[in-house]
Amino acid sequence: MLRDAFLSALVALGLFGAMIGLKTDVGATALTLTPRPLAVAVAVGLVFVGRLALLAWKKARPPHATGPGALARRMARIGHFVAPLLLAFAVALPLFAGRYWLDMGILVLTYVMLGWGLNIVVGLAGLLDLGYVAFYAVGAYAYALLSTQLGLGFWTCLPLAGILAAFWGMLLGFPVLRLRGDYLAIVTLAFGEIIRVVLLNWVSLTGGPNGISGIPRPTLFGLTFTAGGGEGSFADFFGIEPSVSHRVIFLYYVILGLALLTNWVSLRLRRLPLGRAWEALREDEVACRSLGINVTVTKLTAFAIGAAFGGFAGAFFATRQAFVSPESFTFIESAVVLAIVVLGGLGSQLGVALAALVMIGGSEVFRDLAEYRMLIFGAALVVMMVVRPRGLVSGRAPSVALGSRKRIAAEMVTEGRG
Amino acid sequence: MTALLSLRGVTAFYGAIQALKGVDLDVNEGEIVTLIGANGAGKSTLMMTICGNPRARDGQILYDGADISALPTHLIMRRAIAQSPEGRRIFPRMSVYENLLMGAHGRSAAEAEETMEQVFALFPRMKERATQRGGTLSGGEQQMLAIGRALMSRPRLLLLDEPSLGLAPLVVRQIFSAIRDLNRSTGLTVLLVEQNAFQALRLAHRGYVLVNGAITMAGTGPDLLARPEIRAAYLEGGH
């Protein structure tokens, strides 16, 4: 134990020695280096003590006290309450929350939706996609261009954005059909970057780094949400005082509806043969082939459907911001969405929602601690992976059951392959 | 009797390595045929080549009168051929029930339920364990599940790759007797790859011996069992 902690401290010394130990100052004539041995000592000491504490805690924790099965059952029972409560809270939020919290709600729900969409690809079909942001971008630009160039409305463009993103999903799917694991991850990562670079450089169409502005806001059956009210506006039609908050509330319900649609479709698909084929594909591709499943079609549909939801979310993003630029679609977005899916426990709908709430909501709440935000975020990730290595909600309920439903705990199964 | 499956001069390659060197083999309707051979002889490759993965490079694979050697795997498997692959390859995180349903992929729910009852009748253990995760089953149960899953597509021809792998003799006998019952009661045609040559040859109507990617011997079960070279190479100590 001591040895382990010592080794950790050594690694920390190597890492922090240069990172913390040397501070660059802009001197009168040139950069000067100031050594900070004390700071390094503190950091290394913290790592040493932390590692010791972690090991001690692991040792002290009785392995059978909570029993893996019991824990999963408890989680399942909690899940039964949490999901409806969360939904009720989400629906009721605009009744009591102010502008700030609604904006935050919209942001969180966008990521919930992206998480559920990516969950189809990564969680269900087991295809590690590091370029999901590409489809988000395709959806956003699809709406931005269709509305500003052709004057199409949001509700016409929404399905079009989804279809376009699905098309790009298939396009990505073809070359990567034979790839698995790490290779798939790298190619999808590159794909995400390619889309962004194209958006950045195709200045005549996308406006390059300047992006596209003046994207129209969505309407409710033709009623607009202009702040000044006026002819044909929502406030005018219902004879109420015009207010900016109407639009925010409207946007909030639009994204809530879209997210719930994503959830509903995912749950439905899981029960259909196609969804079961995705899950089987994640488990064992060779076995799927030997059962006569068309692996090509199965993979492509997973990419396409996952991408379509990314596209919907993108169109929503564009209409909410009224402005898009390539800056919003960097790799870090893909990483955040993937982290949400992984943290949530691959394949779990509730887990993804909770993870998005914690990660996006959490980092917004910690905004005041801007400097420490990434530190807290990183620490939270590490703690999560130590405490619940399979994600927040790690049980997997069978999608179909014979007679009574029975939940099977993830922890009961020895680590699967891959 | 007509041959349900015939291989004529089939070769298969993994890159530059030739794994099958011109195999001729027949499986008649209603027969149990076993294929025995040492490790690396190409038995699993032969099974997989019938399923189109890898593709046969030369020769013909005739099934029910048609050459299937150029079809993609999923279309071959739709022609009432089912395979229980080497190493069982059940879906570990899915329940027994879901595993079985995967075998009925592309069939109606009613048909699947009906076939499942037949599988449960054959392996009552599967019914008891219907909600359990595939990965938590014992080796013998996993083998039953793999066979049951293959049967869910209601095949005419069942390809079994080493069902006895890693199982206790008693469980092997159970599984072999289930195969025999199926063959007798439904006329299911079976091609069985086995290391366990003694038991396989006693179960099968006919057998082939594969050495280095080519068939070296063929005959009825008792005939092969009696041959001294078979006894020396494949049956020493095995009972």
Ligand SMILES: Nc1ncnc2c1ncn2[C@@H]1O[C@H](COP(=O)(O)OP(=O)(O)OP(=O)(O)O)[C@@H](O)[C@H]1O
């Ligand atoms: N995917 C593959 N890529 C390259 N070579 C392979 C592959 N699969 C099998 N081989 C080679 O083909 C030959 C035949 O292998 P095969 O698995 O068919 O043998 P087998 O008779 O089933 O053996 P065992 O009884 O051990 O299962 C071996 O030399 C093997 O190394």
Ligand SMILES: [Mg+2]
């Ligand atoms: Mg083999």
